[in-house]
Amino acid sequence: MTDQVVAPGTAAVVSEERVARGIRSSRGTVLAVRVAWGLAGVAAVIAVWELYKFFGPADGVTVGGDGSAGSGVILLPRTHDRAMPHVWEMIARMFAPTSGGDTPPLVVSVAAAAGTTLGLAALGWLIGVVVGSLLGVAMQRWRLVEAGLLPWIVVSQIVPLIAFAPVVNAIGTQVDRSGFPWPPWLSVALIASYLAFFPVAIGMLRGLSAPDALHLDLMRATSAGWWQTLVRLRLPAAVPHLLPALRLAAASAVVGAVVAEVSIGLRGGIGRMLIQLAGQASSDPAAPWAPTFGTVVMGLVAAGGVALIGVALHRFRRGEDTA
Amino acid sequence: MNATSLPGWARIAAPVAVGVAGLLAWYAFVASGSAPRMLPDPFAVATELVERFPLVWEAAGITGANALVGLLAGTVIAVLLAALAATWRPVDGMTAPLVAALAVVPIVALTPILNTMFGASSQFGRQAVAGIAAFVPVFVNTLRGLRQTRPVQRDLFRATAATGGQTFLRLTLPTALPYLLSGVRVAASLAVISALVAEYFGGPADGIGTAIATYAKSGRAALAWAFVGGGIAIGLLFFLLTALLERIVARRLGALRP
Amino acid sequence: MTISSDLAVRASGIGKVFPSAGGEVTALTGVELEVAAGEFVSLIGPSGCGKSTLLRLIADLDSATSGDLTLYGKTARRARLDQDYGIAFQQAALLPWLTVAANIALPLDLHRWPKARRDARGAELAELVGLTDFTGRYPDQLSGGMQQRVAIARSLAAQPKLLLMDEPFGALDEMTRERLQSELARIAAETGAAVVFVTHSIPEAVFLSDRVVVMSPRPGRITDVIDTRPGRPRDEALRESPEFFARVTAVREALHGAPVLRANER
Numbered sequence: 001m002t003d004q005v006v007a008p009g010t011a012a013v014v015s016e017e018r019v020a021r022g023i024r025s026s027r028g029t030v031l032a033v034r035v036a037w038g039l040a041g042v043a044a045v046i047a048v049w050e051l052y053k054f055f056g057p058a059d060g061v062t063v064g065g066d067g068s069a070g071s072g073v074i075l076l077p078r079t080h081d082r083a084m085p086h087v088w089e090m091i092a093r094m095f096a097p098t099s100g101g102d103t104p105p106l107v108v109s110v111a112a113a114a115g116t117t118l119g120l121a122a123l124g125w126l127i128g129v130v131v132g133s134l135l136g137v138a139m140q141r142w143r144l145v146e147a148g149l150l151p152w153i154v155v156s157q158i159v160p161l162i163a164f165a166p167v168v169n170a171i172g173t174q175v176d177r178s179g180f181p182w183p184p185w186l187s188v189a190l191i192a193s194y195l196a197f198f199p200v201a202i203g204m205l206r207g208l209s210a211p212d213a214l215h216l217d218l219m220r221a222t223s224a225g226w227w228q229t230l231v232r233l234r235l236p237a238a239v240p241h242l243l244p245a246l247r248l249a250a251a252s253a254v255v256g257a258v259v260a261e262v263s264i265g266l267r268g269g270i271g272r273m274l275i276q277l278a279g280q281a282s283s284d285p286a287a288p289w290a291p292t293f294g295t296v297v298m299g300l301v302a303a304g305g306v307a308l309i310g311v312a313l314h315r316f317r318r319g320e321d322t323a
Numbered sequence: 324m325n326a327t328s329l330p331g332w333a334r335i336a337a338p339v340a341v342g343v344a345g346l347l348a349w350y351a352f353v354a355s356g357s358a359p360r361m362l363p364d365p366f367a368v369a370t371e372l373v374e375r376f377p378l379v380w381e382a383a384g385i386t387g388a389n390a391l392v393g394l395l396a397g398t399v400i401a402v403l404l405a406a407l408a409a410t411w412r413p414v415d416g417m418t419a420p421l422v423a424a425l426a427v428v429p430i431v432a433l434t435p436i437l438n439t440m441f442g443a444s445s446q447f448g449r450q451a452v453a454g455i456a457a458f459v460p461v462f463v464n465t466l467r468g469l470r471q472t473r474p475v476q477r478d479l480f481r482a483t484a485a486t487g488g489q490t491f492l493r494l495t496l497p498t499a500l501p502y503l504l505s506g507v508r509v510a511a512s513l514a515v516i517s518a519l520v521a522e523y524f525g526g527p528a529d530g531i532g533t534a535i536a537t538y539a540k541s542g543r544a545a546l547a548w549a550f551v552g553g554g555i556a557i558g559l560l561f562f563l564l565t566a567l568l569e570r571i572v573a574r575r576l577g578a579l580r581p
Numbered sequence: 582m583t584i585s586s587d588l589a590v591r592a593s594g595i596g597k598v599f600p601s602a603g604g605e606v607t608a609l610t611g612v613e614l615e616v617a618a619g620e621f622v623s624l625i626g627p628s629g630c631g632k633s634t635l636l637r638l639i640a641d642l643d644s645a646t647s648g649d650l651t652l653y654g655k656t657a658r659r660a661r662l663d664q665d666y667g668i669a670f671q672q673a674a675l676l677p678w679l680t681v682a683a684n685i686a687l688p689l690d691l692h693r694w695p696k697a698r699r700d701a702r703g704a705e706l707a708e709l710v711g712l713t714d715f716t717g718r719y720p721d722q723l724s725g726g727m728q729q730r731v732a733i734a735r736s737l738a739a740q741p742k743l744l745l746m747d748e749p750f751g752a753l754d755e756m757t758r759e760r761l762q763s764e765l766a767r768i769a770a771e772t773g774a775a776v777v778f779v780t781h782s783i784p785e786a787v788f789l790s791d792r793v794v795v796m797s798p799r800p801g802r803i804t805d806v807i808d809t810r811p812g813r814p815r816d817e818a819l820r821e822s823p824e825f826f827a828r829v830t831a832v833r834e835a836l837h838g839a840p841v842l843r844a845n846e847r
Contacts, residue, residue: 034416034419034420035420041421042421045421078440083439083440148338150338152338152341155559157512158512158559159512160515160519160520162519163519163532163554164551166523166536166547167535167539167547169539170361170542170547171361171362174359174360178359250427251428254428255520258429258431258432259523262524274435277435278439278525288435292433292435295429295432296424299427299429300428302427475672475674478670479670482640482642482661483687483688484661484663484664493687493691497676
């Protein structure tokens with residue numbers, strides 16, 4: 001939910017120097033510089049990890065315990081290799097066979113599982129975007145619909161809707177047993193879709209309501225109807241508001257898919273792999289890190305996909321406040 | 324069309340009507356017998372909630388406490404880091420891409436790893452996940468707030484020969500405060516959601532999430548839904564408290580409303 | 582000969598160059614200006630002529646790339662640290678979370694004046710600008726003209742001998758503008774402060790000033806200085822007098838660089 005809930009302050013007077021600096025840096029250098037800083041940040045995190053392993057107390061830092069297991073509040077983790085593997089051990093493990101013998105390398109299994117889950121998340125995202133958009137358009141069209149539904153939608157963003165996941169899954173199993181086919185992956189996609197559709201509905205409503213009163217007057221003066229105004233004015237004006245909503249929806253769909261898989265124990269999904277390998281962590285400590293990195297990559301790919309959509313729609317984003 | 328505004332009463336009546344209609348539809352669907360067993364009728368859920376209230380309360384206390392710890396820790400670290408990033412470009416450069424990445428990855432997926440690192444009997448994994456989830460919106464909003472002072476205001480303080488510390492305390496901080504609190508309001512909901520969902524990924528066998536999963540699996544529908552209700556209640560509570568705080572401070576600080 | 586410590590502002594050979602994408606921008610070049618104590622001087626000119634830049638240099642909000650600048654014999658920086666001047670901008674820049682009284686007293690608060698002295702001075706200033714009944718209000722409860730009056734009161738807080746004003750009435754409507762011009766003229770006369778006043782408006786410059794400094798862009802420089810001492814009190818009647826019109830015409834001609842043909846002479 002980092003789409004800017006906070007509107008920026010009024011535009012500042014830009015001094016000559018600031019404008020000059022902005023003109024000077026080209027887009028290419030800006031991107032390269034940002035990537036370099038990002039890598040520096042990752043390197044810093046790795047450095048902190050390894051330094052802590054080297055210098056930190058072997059049993060971690062506990063506050064208020066009496067020495068027995070599970071007592072007190074653990075502030076810093078234990079440093080030995082079973083609890084905190086070295087970064088290079090994590091990387092090496094990814095290229096070792098998944099479960100010994102001639103099973104494919106772990107990174108391949110993770111990629112396959114991530115692909116499966118990402119596919120389900122994408123399906124859920126699509127459904128959510130379609131339903132959310134339709135709802136957004138309906139809310140913009142009829143004030144009564146907006147008044148009736150918007151409060152519920154806003155509330156749904158606040159409460160842990162995902163708490164429903166095990167229940168949805170249980171319902172799905174029952175429906176399936178009673179004869180109406182309901183494969184487990186459908187539960188996953190559905191859970192992902194209802195997490196995705198709420199931000200899209202709100203984003204679409206906000207975006208469709210965004211055009212200047214002046215532009216609306218213009219449309220009215222040229223006697224354009226509701227549908228034309230929607231397609232030629234409101235939808236294009238909505239793009240800058242929709243893109244953050246689509247990004248949030250993508251991230252939510254990914255989370256929803258992973259959580260749903262864990263609830264269901266879906267075979268072939270990354271959620272199940274995550275739980276499985278974590279269960280074996282005492283004998284194979286570096287293994288659970290691979291699917292963890294896999295979920296991180298999934299999130300980045302999902303966001304990247306939305307960014308590509310944003311690039312394709314760049315014509316509608318001219319004059320947008322940088323988010 | 325919708326050119327004219329709705330009367331005030333309609334703005335309240337409409338969502339209430341939708342809620343009531345939803346409840347009635349739910350009840351009718353279940354009463355018709357065609358609903359799956361996992362979908363009990365609203366009264367059964369309410370009954371279980373009342374009968375098992377101590378259980379729900381205890382579980383809610385655990386999940387709520389985890390969310391609170393995460394929210395507080397995440398907020399403190401986010402404010403400190405945002406202050407650093409607003410002051411030194413290198414810090415800003417390194418944290419911006421990392422925070423952008425954090426905002427899109429499933430943070431709860433870190434729970435199994437954290438449980439391995441800190442031990443599966445500790446609540447710390449869930450608190451850490453809630454903390455990371457809370458960190459992101461507070462950091463982003465606080466950083467933006469720290470940059471909202473206008474050049475003419477900064478000129479004024481310089482012209483009045485104010486020291487750097489005075490400018491920070493008297494101008495930058497009051498300007499940033501409403502943004503910070505907006506971030507905390509968003510973070511509160513995220514912390515609750517994350518604390519709850521993290522319970523699906525392992526750790527001690529307590530909390531609302533574990534209860535929902537357990538009872539859903541064993542087919543005790545109404546009880547599972549009662550715990551869902553408990554989770555929703557915590558979410559609403561966190562939201563209301565932080566939204567209230569935000570509103571009070573924004574009013575106290577005058578026209579600066581995000 | 583006037584010693585520089587007697588002069589409110591002494592600018593000698595001032596130049597300011599900004600780096601930019603297409604090379605350098607010369608905002609100011611070869612500026613020579615002397616403002617005597619108690620004198621009211623306006624800077625007028627089209628966009629880009631450097632008038633605001635010059636004001637910012639005097640206020641030590643920017644530093645000159647060449648030349649020498651003193652305020653009452655001190656460097657601009659020293660004068661700023663000693664709070665020898667007060668400043669008002671086009672935007673009132675009031676802090677939204679402070680009352681009118683607290684906004685007026687802000688410079689005094691920052692310099693740790695004791696509360697009693699602060700409050701007394703604040704009340705005095707509020708009365709000076711006619712806002713005694715509004716001291717407990719917040720900026721969002723005031724009109725634009727009232728906010729600007731608070732800003733002017735704030736600029737006088739530390740009893741400066743020099744006032745710097747960057748188009749303070751630029752965002753106001755004409756009626757409010759004329760009213761505030763009269764008030765400013767009165768306040769300047771009462772406090773005896775020197776004033777350097779940047780404006781776009783010819784009648785405003787002529788009404789308020791003892792001298793109007795005309796500037797030109799590309800490169801920013803002073804092209805003319807016109808004496809506009811009224812020889813009579815600065816009241817509403819002044820605006821309708823023939824001498825006023827004559828001076829306005831003189832400034833206009835100086836701005837256009839050539840005499841403007843009157844309609845009955847074509």
